[in-house]
Amino acid sequence: MIKISGIYKSFGDTPVLKNISADFQPGKTNLIIGRSGAGKTVLLKLLVGLIPPNEGQIFYDQVDFLHIKKKDLRTLRMKVGMLFQGSALFDSLTVEENIRFPLDMFTAMTKKEKSDRVNTCLNRVSLDGINAKFPSELSGGMQKRVGIARAIVLNPSYLFCDEPNSGLDPKTSLVIDELIKDITIENNMTTIINTHDMNSVMEVGDNVILLHEGKICWQGNKDEIMSSDNEILHDFIFASPFLQRLRHAAVSNGFDI
């Protein structure tokens, strides 16, 4: 479980996150949603330690992440996998080398064991046989799936995904969402996804946190979203004119949305 409390972050005089506290449960997909500029990416970067908060605490299973010893930090890092918005695959390495990189760096596995592990991960993301390809030879969706394979190669306990569906068509997005959800349940991982894709929210949102102007303004699960009377949440969900028309039509036909 990841627990954060009293997180405050500002850049210069501009506050981005104001007193954020939340729990992220294992075996569940936790979503951080909100409009652009709400502070989602900053929160995710704080959680993985890429930037430090001004105030507050971050706990990974009772381990104080902000005051951890360097040696313990490396051990903890090995339990963390991350899927980046742009996949962040190393261009000069093949798919196999990309996925194998954490194994090469941190394990004493034999070549055969590493190869088997890479193939297992590739199989898990339904990309068998593309080991020798370079990232530039793959589609956006395939790159994301290779990114997921690399993120899970060390069997992490925590998975972070930054906008996993950005730049993907709705069908491929669905595949990625299902993949992340299944992997989370299979490995009992604490998964945190930063997204503004409402399809993702409604598909995999076990625990949804809505950020608005640097504060948590709503928290619940996907089933509670529709019944919530939070106006900011509704403005966010029904931001598109198409959904507004759909909602209007539903309401005028007696449905309560």
Added chain:
Amino acid sequence: MVITKLLDHLGKYLILMGSAFSKPEKTSMYYREVIRQMHDIGVGSLIIVFIISLFIGAVTAIQFAYQLDGTLVPDYYIGYVVRDMTIIELAPTITCLVLAGKVGSNMASEIGGMRQKEHIDAMEIMGVNTAAYLIMPKVLAAVIIIPILVAIAAFVSIGGGYIAAVPTGLLSGQEFVMGLRSFFIPYNVFMMFVKSLVFAFLLTSISCYQGYNVKGGSIELGKASTNAVVISDIMILLADYLIAVVLI
């Protein structure tokens, strides 16, 4: 204000170098990277070093022959001057200035590009000491391979002096060789290697620092690449002066 900024950069540079030279996570990964960098820097720069050294040696010989014209200084001094100019100054300094442009800008762009594409963030999250993994192999490879390139440059430059002076009749081959063998001080070769080591460290570490701290987009990456070359060149010339003061 400028001094504060300079001190700020110096502090950040020293901190980065501190973490770049910490214990590797896995020696074999770093070893592989050092070998790759040695190949890229060494083999990749051989042709340009060869061409530049050849012409520098040739120009030195011709210029000095022109200076000697009508004087009582013996012709074999051309070989002597080409040798010492090459060993003491031209081979290490010019080679490293050229390498700052070729290798330094390349390193700044490579690391800066990785920063922009979040490759460095990805490695950080995996637990890799990115400063060490990305910088240490480059600097190590450079301090191993650049002195070898400088030695090659010295030989080629002397060869260039021979080609420019002997076939054109400025002096005989025997005189040139006699000049090469006259007043030889082995300490000058030691100085050449000291310079090449220091310059190699400066050009790679400064370039890596520039790339590692890129913030923004392609314009900032271009600026970092330019800064890597300009600052490396200035620091090489400053170090050249200091080494001359200290070692001579």
